Amino acid sequence: MNKLIVVYGTKPQEMVRPALDRLKVKDSLSPNARIGIKPNLVVEKPSSSGATTTPELVEAIIVYLQEAGCRDITILESSAIGHSTKRAFSVCGYEELASRYGVKLIDLKHDRTQTIKVQGLDLCVAGRALGFDYLINVPVLKAHCQTQLTCALKNLKGCLPDDEKRRFHRLGLHRPIALLNTVVRSSLVVVDALCGDLTFEEGGNPVPMNRIFVAYDPVLADAYAAELLGYEPRSIAYIRLAEELGVGSADLTRAEIIELQAGERTPALPPVSPLALELGRWVEERAACSICYGNLLHALARLKENGSLAALPEKIKIGQGFKGEVGSGVGVGSCTVGLTHNLPGCPPRTREMALFLESLTRIRKGN
Ligand code: SF4
Structure with a gap:
């Protein structure tokens, strides 16, 4: 049965291990695997803005991987059009993280591309995004002005050069996002729902949600994320399309959803945005x-x-x-x-x- 693990808490180092252990992630890892971690560093803003992936969450994933014997770990990203990935790596704390744990950072913006035809559409993808044995997708749970939601499926848009991102917008986003997920496959999804945004992928209205959730299936993760934002999952076109393309299942009623608590529940803070x-x-x-x-x-x-x-x-x-x-x-x-x-x-x-x-x-x- 398709599984999704939710862990409530505030400290990623206490939340990641129980979540990944419940999914038996170590059994799916080979120490020799080339592992890619794809956070969401859409803009050069810290995670407290609601826009970007919390570095402590990625740190906890790296620690887990290294304990499992994995040594070839790379963090990859291509920030939004008009934004610098290199600056985002620095501002968001990833430069420091990479040097502390000896992992590689790659900016996919100017990567050599590969063109792959899917259902009649040529997709132009950063070549190195296709070169991993195991890709861990670590999106932030955010509402989005055009697609209602941005989470795991849309996070892979950060594996494209800027021109291709522009073309995705011209094509209406939903179909190309769904197709992209048939080409760049997430092996594991760890959603950062510690502090996402109420309305916009670039942050500005952050809301502490104090949880992460983890699944192998990116469609299931997005379906759960949609419900968490108050939407019916299949009302979001790219979730429905990705399901039709066989990327995964949006059927939450047929999934096993396990909720765990790490540490004490924290009181709500007064809203600020x-x-x-x-x-x-x-x-x-x-x-x-x-x-x-x-x-x-x-x-x-x-x-x-x-x-x-x-x-x-x-x-x-x-x-x-x-x-x-x-x-x-x-x-x-x-x-x-x-x-x-x-x-x-x-x-x-x-x-x-x-x-x-x-x-x-x-x-x-x-x-
Ligand atoms: S406020 Fe009450 S109902 Fe809500 S999570 Fe806390 S204990 Fe549960």
Whole structure:
């Protein structure tokens, strides 16, 4: 059965090992394998911006690989059009990381390319991205203004030269992204959902989600990511297309999803970015866990997107401070189970939260 492991926590060095062990990753590794690690360093901004992969997460993966005897490890990236990969390696902490662990860094921007025809479309891919025995895809969980979501499947766009990235945009992104994943294959996906972004791949509205999730199947990882942002997975065209092309399965109901906790749950911090602050005005929070609060912010972002946010009947209650409280009100999470309108779960999934809140707006609108 297709498996996906979620680990809640804040310290990657405590989260990566249990996740990879549950997937038996060591059994899939050969010490002689040429291993590529593809983070998301789309721009020259630190991971706290919500835009880029946390270097401590990649560090924990490298430690795991080196303990398994793997020595040939390379971090690869081609940052977004108009951005310098070399500067991103430096600003995001990867230059220092590479020298500390003796791993290679390669900038794919000016790599010799290979053209591969798939379903009638010529894809021009950085040659060295095709030369690994085992590719570990380490995207950041982010919403995206054009494709709604960017996670594992879209992260491989960073294996293209800039001209090809431009062409992908002209082609509408979805089909070429799905096709690209039939050419550059992810062997393992480790999603950085420690702090992603609410709306934009270049960061600016970071939201702590305090979790990672790991799967062999990039389509399954993206389907889970879509739900985590409040979307129906197959409503995102490139997820549906990648599934049709046999890259993997978006069927979360047929996957085994295992949730683990590393360390104590952390309390939610007050929102800081402009959008998170705006959404936070719809929340009444008392000692909420950060993972629950993060899910709620993404659910509210979906309501804002579809124009129903203003139709919410009242503020949404969340947090352990509501335990034992009985009475009228709207709450999400098992802590608010005593309220008249409640969505249980600890934490409830974002997609369920979005559907629950939308149903309340429909009651209010009288539909
Ligand atoms: S429902 Fe669970 S995750 Fe949410 S605030 Fe309560 S204890 Fe935390």
